[in-house]
Amino acid sequence: MLRLLRNKKTAKKIWIGLAIMVLPAFVFWGFGSASRGKNESGYIGKISGKKISDLEFKDSLSAVRNMAIMQYGEKLPEIEKYLDLEAQTWQRxxxxxxxxxxxxxxxxxxxVELIESYPFFKHNGAFDNRIYNDxxxxxFRTQARIFEEQTRQNIIISKLYHKITEGVTIDDHEIREGYIKIKSANDPKFKIDEKKFSSERKEFELRILEEKKQAYFSKFVEGLIKKNKK
Known part of the structure; x- marks a missing residue:
């Protein structure tokens, strides 16, 4: 069944829809060492002074791992050791x-709408409850109630991302420089063609804006890390 999640067409559809909510959980790292280590008081660490129980940490780790399953499918066992899921759990x-x-x-x-939109839960274009449960x-090896709560949290993280980055904008200079940078990465001898740039501008503008938002959100997360290390 994990192969279904690795189907190229399916994976593309998944990540168009999930990219934003996956971003906070998978792009950044660093919380793992900030508060890790179970102690005699019965909690595993702290976030902004709030004690995190072993159960709460395990629930969050399960959610992070399920996101990894959606991204990597049957390849996950091969690369899991490189992902630092515990650090991502603290971030989440x-x-x-x-x-x-x-x-x-x-x-x-x-x-409900997000779960029913996932291509890997569909058959002939419609949500299939049997496939979902299987x-x-x-x-995922996760109960429906738990998966649905994890999905709720994913939506909340996505909304937080949009909230934090909603004021981020780019100007004409940033669009032009970003366009040249992207094109030059594939072709070191690239020289800008003004006519082609004009026709491709809108497509690249969205990509460049999203990259700037991600960088901005990265700094936001770094701020959370520093705050939790105090």
Whole structure:
């Protein structure tokens, strides 16, 4: 069943829809060493002074691992040791804690709509409950109630990302320089063609803006890390 998640067409559709919410969980690292280490008081660490229980950490780790399954499918066992899932787990907990400060929530309807939109839960273009339950049981090894709560948290993290980056913009100079940088990466001898640049500008503008948002959010996460190390 994991092969279904690695199908190229399926994977492309998944990551177009999931890229933003996966970003906070997978791009950044560093929380793992900030507060790690179970102690005699019965908690595994702290985030902004809030004690994190062993159960809470394991639940978050399960969510991070399920995101990895969606991204890597059957290849996950080969590369899992390189992913530092524990560090990503601390990041997820910190981001969810931060989202509470903004009072960000996700409705049941949003959870249902997102789950039903996943291509790997569909048959002939429609959500299939049998496939859903089979994948949860054999691929994710997660109960439906837990997976649905993880999905709710993913939506909340996605909303936090949009909240933090909603004011990020780019100007004409950044678009032009970004376009040249992207093109030059594939062709060191690249020289800009003004006519072609004009026709491709809109496509690259969205990509360059998203890269700037990701960089901005990265700094936001770094700030959370520093705050939690105090």
């Amino acid at each position: 907990l910190a981001l969810l804690y931060e989202a509470k400060k903004y009072k960000i929530k996700a409705s049941d309807q949003e959870v 994948l949860l049981k054999y691929a």
